[in-house]
Amino acid sequence: MCFHWFAKARSQKIPISGPILKAKAMEIAGKLGVPNFKASDGWLDKWRLRNNVSFKCISGEAADVNQDDVEQFQTKLQTLLNGYKPEDIYNADESGLFFRALPDKTLAFKSEKCMGGKLSKERLTILFCANMARDKEPLLVIGKAARPRSFKHVPIAKLPVDWKSNKKAWMTREVMSEWLQQFNRRMKAQNRKIILFLNNAASHPNELDLTNIKICFLPPNTTSVSQPLDQGIIQNFKTLYRSLVLKHLITKIGDTSSASELSKSINVLEAVYFIKASWDKVEATTIRNCFRKAGFLETLEHPSDFDPEETHSTGSLC
Structure with missing residues (x-):
């Protein structure tokens, strides 16, 4: 369910950051009645590798200090x-x-040209x-x-x-x-x-x-x-x-x-x-x-x- 949701969002060029994906995974786990699921960084890394997904850039203020x-x-x-x-x-x-x-960074399929x-x-x-x-x-x-x-x-x-x-x-x-x-x-x-x-x-x-x-x-x-x-x-x-x-x-x-x-x-x-x-x-x-x-x-x-x-x-x- 999480993968299909992610794929649909990316097909619409909606940026999906790590926190967004983890929050959605927690929401899905709740609906499926999985009480002990934790959308940790480790889970996110494994999910990305399993689904061939990576982070990509879609595209502060600091003057020279005296x-x-x-x-x-x-x-x-x-x-x-x-x-x-x-x-x-x-x-x-x-x-x-x-x-x-x-977000100006998003999870994306490795084969995807990242355009926002x-x-x-x-x-x-x-x-x-x-x-x-x-x-x-x-x-x-x-x-x-x-x-x-x-x-x-x-x-x-x-x-x-x-x-x-x-x-x-x-x-x-x-x-x-x-x-x-x-x-x-x-x-x-x-x-x-x-x-x-x-x-x-x-x-x-x-x-x-x-x-x-x-x-x-x-x-x-x-x-x-x-x-x-x-x-x-x-x-x-x-x-x-x-x-x-x-x-x-x-x-x-x-x-x-x-x-x-x-x-x-x-x-x-x-x-x-x-x-x-x-x-x-x-x-x-x-x-x-x-x-x-x-x-x-x-x-x-x-x-x-x-x-x-x-x-x-x-x-x-x-």
Whole structure:
């Protein structure tokens, strides 16, 4: 049954990754009443050999790192963190998500010329924010439509994320400024003084009058090693998101005629809930380890008292 399902999917050019096949095998085993079956990596390897199937490619972001700037930043970082408790040391960054994209690798017959359909480039932009104490801020998600069709029966205020929109679904200075001002008001209400590390993207403003947030811009071409979110937090989120999407698609593969049709079966509202669920699944240990990997170590000094006369109106290049 598993082979016939796989053969049908490949005849429609639908990419079938290892996790998809293993999940389908578990589903079939359940229907056949085989309680002790485990779709392990070993099972998958034997299945591939038995059926003459191999992995094939169907077709990140990393600028050249300036090592000198990284070392200078690491030297200065601990001084910047002095006076701040872990819960007041934040990192925020946005990342694009092709929320309908299918796997770019697939299991395929060895004799098969591996061709795929046009990959979905429909994207959402997500703003992530977390602190050294492993607290995660609610996500801001940017789409193209102010109110997508799938939101028809759901008030925007009831969504599990903060929804914004523009024609290209990109982060803009206006959207980022609004988010920063809201964040600042929340910190002010809690009488908290925090430091927020951002990369130097054009969409990140440095002229806002923020009384309770000190913005520290990371040196250019260093974020792939000096930004905590880039050390695995965002990647872990995307892995979790893909896992949820694949589980969702497994039930639909048999009822679709092409990869394009399959990818379009995911609507924006479903994606938003998958996004929220995936962010919730990112573990505290992952966040802690990524801050440490980026060189963010807890200081032993006690944080200074909040000085209402000391404003943090502009960002500085750290």
